[in-house]
Amino acid sequence: MRHAREIIRLKSSSVSAHEISRHLGMARSTVREALKRAESAGLSWPLPADMSDAALEAALYANRRSKRGHRRIEEPDWPAVHRELKRKHVTLLILWDEYIAANPGGYSYSRFCELYRSFEKTLSVTMRQTHAAGERLFVDCAGDGVPVIIDRLTGEIRMAQIFVAVLGASSFTFAKATWTQALPDWIDAHERAFEAIGGVPQLVVPDNAKTAVVKACFYDPKVNRTYAEMAAHYGTAILPARPRKPRDKAKVEQAVLIVERWLLGRLRRLAFYSLADVDDAIGELLVQLNEKQVLRRLGVTRRQLLEEVDRPALKALPSEPYEYCEWRLRRVGIDYHVEVDAHYYSVPYRFARAEVDARLTARGVEIFHKGERIAAHLRKSGNRKHTTIPEHMPSSHRRYAGWTIERIREDAHKIGPATAALCEQILAARPHPEQGFRACLGIVRLVGSYGAARVEAAAERAIEIGARTYGSVKSILDNKLDRRPSPKRVAETAPILHPNIRGSRYYH
Numbered sequence: 242m243r244h245a246r247e248i249i250r251l252k253s254s255s256v257s258a259h260e261i262s263r264h265l266g267m268a269r270s271t272v273r274e275a276l277k278r279a280e281s282a283g284l285s286w287p288l289p290a291d292m293s294d295a296a297l298e299a300a301l302y303a304n305r306r307s308k309r310g311h312r313r314i315e316e317p318d319w320p321a322v323h324r325e326l327k328r329k330h331v332t333l334l335i336l337w338d339e340y341i342a343a344n345p346g347g348y349s350y351s352r353f354c355e356l357y358r359s360f361e362k363t364l365s366v367t368m369r370q371t372h373a374a375g376e377r378l379f380v381d382c383a384g385d386g387v388p389v390i391i392d393r394l395t396g397e398i399r400m401a402q403i404f405v406a407v408l409g410a411s412s413f414t415f416a417k418a419t420w421t422q423a424l425p426d427w428i429d430a431h432e433r434a435f436e437a438i439g440g441v442p443q444l445v446v447p448d449n450a451k452t453a454v455v456k457a458c459f460y461d462p463k464v465n466r467t468y469a470e471m472a473a474h475y476g477t478a479i480l481p482a483r484p485r486k487p488r489d490k491a492k493v494e495q496a497v498l499i500v501e502r503w504l505l506g507r508l509r510r511l512a513f514y515s516l517a518d519v520d521d522a523i524g525e526l527l528v529q530l531n532e533k534q535v536l537r538r539l540g541v542t543r544r545q546l547l548e549e550v551d552r553p554a555l556k557a558l559p560s561e562p563y564e565y566c567e568w569r570l571r572r573v574g575i576d577y578h579v580e581v582d583a584h585y586y587s588v589p590y591r592f593a594r595a596e597v598d599a600r601l602t603a604r605g606v607e608i609f610h611k612g613e614r615i616a617a618h619l620r621k622s623g624n625r626k627h628t629t630i631p632e633h634m635p636s637s638h639r640r641y642a643g644w645t646i647e648r649i650r651e652d653a654h655k656i657g658p659a660t661a662a663l664c665e666q667i668l669a670a671r672p673h674p675e676q677g678f679r680a681c682l683g684i685v686r687l688v689g690s691y692g693a694a695r696v697e698a699a700a701e702r703a704i705e706i707g708a709r710t711y712g713s714v715k716s717i718l719d720n721k722l723d724r725r726p727s728p729k730r731v732a733e734t735a736p737i738l739h740p741n742i743r744g745s746r747y748y749h
Contacts, residue, residue: 245297246288248275253286254443254478259354264480270351275301294612315344317353319360333357375554377409377480378442380431382422382450383497385505389513401519403504404430406438407496410554411546413438413531414496416504418519427452428471428565438547440555441475446482454481466568474563476556503530569599571608577633579616581606583623587633588616649681656688657697659704667709683711691718698723 244265251261258276262269279285282300292300317340325331337353348356386400401418404427415437419426435441447453453468464479472479504526513519531543541549571579577593578585581601588597588608592615600607601620608616618628646668653664664684667677687696699717703709708717717723 245275245279245301248272249279249284249288250286250473251478252276252279254476256444256478256480260444260480262351264478268351269354270349273351314347317348317356319357322357323361373554374410374550375408375440375442375552375556377444377446378406378434378438378477379409379446379496380404380406380434381448381494381497383416383501383505385501387418387505387508387513387519389516389519391514393514401513401516402426403500403523404434405497405500406431406434408438408442408547408551411543411551412496412536413543413547413551414499414527416500416523416527418516418523420516422450422452424452424465424467424567425565428467428563431471432563435475435558438555439552439558441477441558442551442555444478444480445472446480448482453479467566470566470568471563475559499530564602566600566602569601570596571599572596578627578629579608583625584621585625585627586616586618586621587627587629589633590635646678646681649678649685652685653681656685656693657700659697659701660684663700663704663709663714666704670709680711684714687715687718695723 244267247265248261251264252258256264258269258272261267262272265272278301284297284300288297322333322336325336326333333354334350337350340353341347347353381404383403383405386402388398389401391397391399399420401420402422404417404419406415407413415434417430417433419430431445452465454464464481469479504523507526508519508522511522513522531547533542535542536546569581571581573579573588573592573595574585575593577590578587579597579599581599586606586608588610592610595610597615598609600609604620606618606620607614616630616633618630621628649664650661653661664677664681667680667684671677684696684700687699691699695718696714699714699722702717702723703714706713708714
């Protein structure tokens with residue numbers, strides 16, 4: 242259902258079915274069928290916030306049609322199709338309609354397009370790309386960086402990377418210095434690029450760098466989830482160039498070349514001591530490139546083209562900036578906690594051992610299971626401690642978690658001094674106090690069955706005979722030994738309380 246959501250979202254961004262199928266690595270017939278079913282079900286982007294994957298699947302695929310059988314199909318004249326496509330306003334859909342009119346049992350539209358693309362690959366041609374206004378923003382990083390002196394005393398140098406973005410229609414160019422090409426810097430550079438052009442394009446076209454694409458594939462590139470979420474926030478879509486196909490992003494390849502020659506060549510003799518210094522110098526040179534240099538054959542600057550062509554077609558910037566986040570795949574432990582950066586966060590206990598997605602922001606951690614958020618916490622430091630919400634615990638654990646050694650001591654004092662003394666002896670007799678935790682808890686809970694007076698009497702008798710276990714106290718209560726009078730002691734003899742002295746009553 243994740244593909245179905247992506248199909249509906251991309252279609253809302255005016256992405257064609259052909260581009261969607263290539264982006265998701267799916268057959269165009271599947272994309273068209275999903276869009277048709279979404280239209281029939283009255284679904285549009287954004288989908289309802291409470292619509293789960295199961296509900297979306299039920300809405301889209303309530304009734305599945307059976308597959309058609311095999312049949313003999315008349316092969317189209319592919320060279321003639323290729324020649325006709327060179328005519329103005331002629332599309333594959335028009336040619337397919339004419340083909341079906343002559344061959345009613347012919348190929349479906351998706352298969353017709355697929356076979357034509359296969360035929361087209363056999364031709365050695367170079368296509369000149371024509372970019373629509375506000376449609377595509379091509380992004381890349383320059384191969385060379387700018388040296389920055391980060392320590393004036395030692396002269397230590399660190400190379401700053403140059404992020405480059407260029408609009409397809411106007412060739413308006415943006416550049417920004419970053420320390421790395423890692424995901425945080427990559428996302429921040431995109432946000433600055435959107436601000437510089439004053440809007441959001443329909444598509445962003447990166448190459449297959451690890452930052453943008455998790456797994457490069459000709460048919461099914463896996464876009465980094467954080468990158469895709471940023472695009473969804475701005476209402477655009479990520480369409481990676483095909484691997485080893487630089488012509489897919491020839492615009493930005495040329496822009497990178499211009500930046501390296503126009504910017505880096507002019508900066509080679511300057512010394513920089515911070516990233517801000519580099520950005521200031523780049524900004525001054527970009528003003529000359531975009532606003533003063535007139536494009537040959539067009540007679541206008543890139544800034545004029547941006548204002549006249551691209552800017553009216555760009556989407557408006559969202560009211561709130563994107564909050565950077567990272568996604569981590571995690572498995573819930575048997576104690577219904579998820580480990581994220583050396584801290585443990587609870588989820589509802591029914592998700593123990595389940596595989597979940599953790600979304601990390603600067604201040605929070607959200608846990609998702611199959612697209613549904615099941616927990617949210619404030620982000621903590623990596624101290625190997627646990628953050629547990631009581632509602633996530635089963636009822637038995639919740640009751641047990643409320644008991645502590647301090648609370649047991651307090652409740653034992655409420656029952657009586659003998660009970661408090663017995664609990665202290667039990668805790669002191671163990672190598673670690675928590676080892677006597679359950680025994681004391683059991684003695685305190687006996688009040689619910691026998692009453693405080695009897696438990697106090699049983700504790701007093703247990704101290705006299707040197708019995709420091711829960712079982713001994715319960716046996717005294719079960720056999721009603723707490724109700725028997727204690728033997729009289731000699732008045733002048735002080736009672737001796739010692740854990741190694743059992744007393745005569747122990748042997749009765």
